[in-house]
Amino acid sequence: MTENTCLNCGRSANEIPLLALEYRGVMYSICPHCLPSLIHKPQNLAEKLPGLENLPPVQHED
Numbered sequence: 001m002t003e004n005t006c007l008n009c010g011r012s013a014n015e016i017p018l019l020a021l022e023y024r025g026v027m028y029s030i031c032p033h034c035l036p037s038l039i040h041k042p043q044n045l046a047e048k049l050p051g052l053e054n055l056p057p058v059q060h061e062d
C-alpha cells in the first residue's frame, strides 16, 4: 500500500511529475529531483528502500 508520492521527499504527483520504479517486487515513485540521489548515492535512500545499503557496486570496465 504505497501512496503515490516521492519516496524521498514525499511530494505527490499533483505537485511534481513522478517516475515509477520497482524494487524487490514493490512499486515506488520518485520525483526527478530525487532521482540523482538514487543513482549516485543509493545508500542515502536505504532508509526508504531497505537493502540498498548493500547494493553491490557496478563493475565499470573502461
Ligand SMILES: [Zn+2]
Pocket (backbone or CB within 6 Å): 006, 007, 008, 009, 010, 011, 030, 031, 032, 033, 034
Ligand atoms: Zn522527491
